[in-house]
Amino acid sequence: MVGSRFVKVEKRRADLRVPFPPRFASRLTGRTVTGLGRRGKYLIADLDDGNVLLLHLGMSGSFRVEANGGIRRAGIAYRATGKHAAHDHVVFHMSSGVRVVFNDPRRFGLMDLVRRAELESSRHFGAMGIEPLGNAFDAAALARLLKGRKTPVKSALIDQRLIAGIGNIYACEALWRARVSPKRTAGSLVTRAGRPTAAAARLAEGIRSVLEDAIKAGGSSLRDHMRTDGELGEFQYAFAVYDREGEPCRRRGCKGTVSAIVQSGRTTYYCPRCQR
Numbered sequence: 001m002v003g004s005r006f007v008k009v010e011k012r013r014a015d016l017r018v019p020f021p022p023r024f025a026s027r028l029t030g031r032t033v034t035g036l037g038r039r040g041k042y043l044i045a046d047l048d049d050g051n052v053l054l055l056h057l058g059m060s061g062s063f064r065v066e067a068n069g070g071i072r073r074a075g076i077a078y079r080a081t082g083k084h085a086a087h088d089h090v091v092f093h094m095s096s097g098v099r100v101v102f103n104d105p106r107r108f109g110l111m112d113l114v115r116r117a118e119l120e121s122s123r124h125f126g127a128m129g130i131e132p133l134g135n136a137f138d139a140a141a142l143a144r145l146l147k148g149r150k151t152p153v154k155s156a157l158i159d160q161r162l163i164a165g166i167g168n169i170y171a172c173e174a175l176w177r178a179r180v181s182p183k184r185t186a187g188s189l190v191t192r193a194g195r196p197t198a199a200a201a202r203l204a205e206g207i208r209s210v211l212e213d214a215i216k217a218g219g220s221s222l223r224d225h226m227r228t229d230g231e232l233g234e235f236q237y238a239f240a241v242y243d244r245e246g247e248p249c250r251r252r253g254c255k256g257t258v259s260a261i262v263q264s265g266r267t268t269y270y271c272p273r274c275q276r
């Protein structure tokens, strides 16, 4: 998409989770994408008119990049139609010759157009927490966020107002990597002076490493997640605890068994033996 123009925008519904912004298709048509990025769980496409196209996959959304042949590049699926064409809600026809298709069976996804200058204060990002892969995130930053909090550390990790973009899977996996129990209160990872404990330092590292590893593996395909070339992600094969209730802990030397509990309405998987 980068450097390419929207030649035609097909919008096949009036809404996804929320209505599309007014004149969505006509405002995009003719615009060139100048860059792609991400913030939290949002995908960001910068446009040459100072606006930003915001995209969110919701629960079941995916993008597919299609071409009719001729273009041979990694990440492009060479087929005319998707498997579930009934759920292809938006099609971007790009001047490069590719089609970028948004498919979303459950329609929790979202698209919006926002002025670049107003992005950080927009309703999408105004209350969003720190970026865990950004330069500002480290053990000290994590300690500032957790200080004095009485909630379980697992619940704090998936609170998007504190840290952006950590979902249930990655919270469980990061805690396992850090050998931290999900039941500990968030504030217990911070010293009285507000400094990170050793556990907080391991957790900051665990968060960063699990997200980087998952991105490298193309994400986790449990139900719906799919890469843009239609292939599945592979991080689910690397889960240490997630969805492994009753199975042996994967930490070398640990004889524990993975447990499942419910916290803040979500299932937490952990090893009660080596996560303290």
Ligand SMILES: [Zn+2]
Pocket: 249, 250, 251, 254, 255, 256, 257, 271, 272, 273, 274, 275
């Ligand atoms: Zn263990």
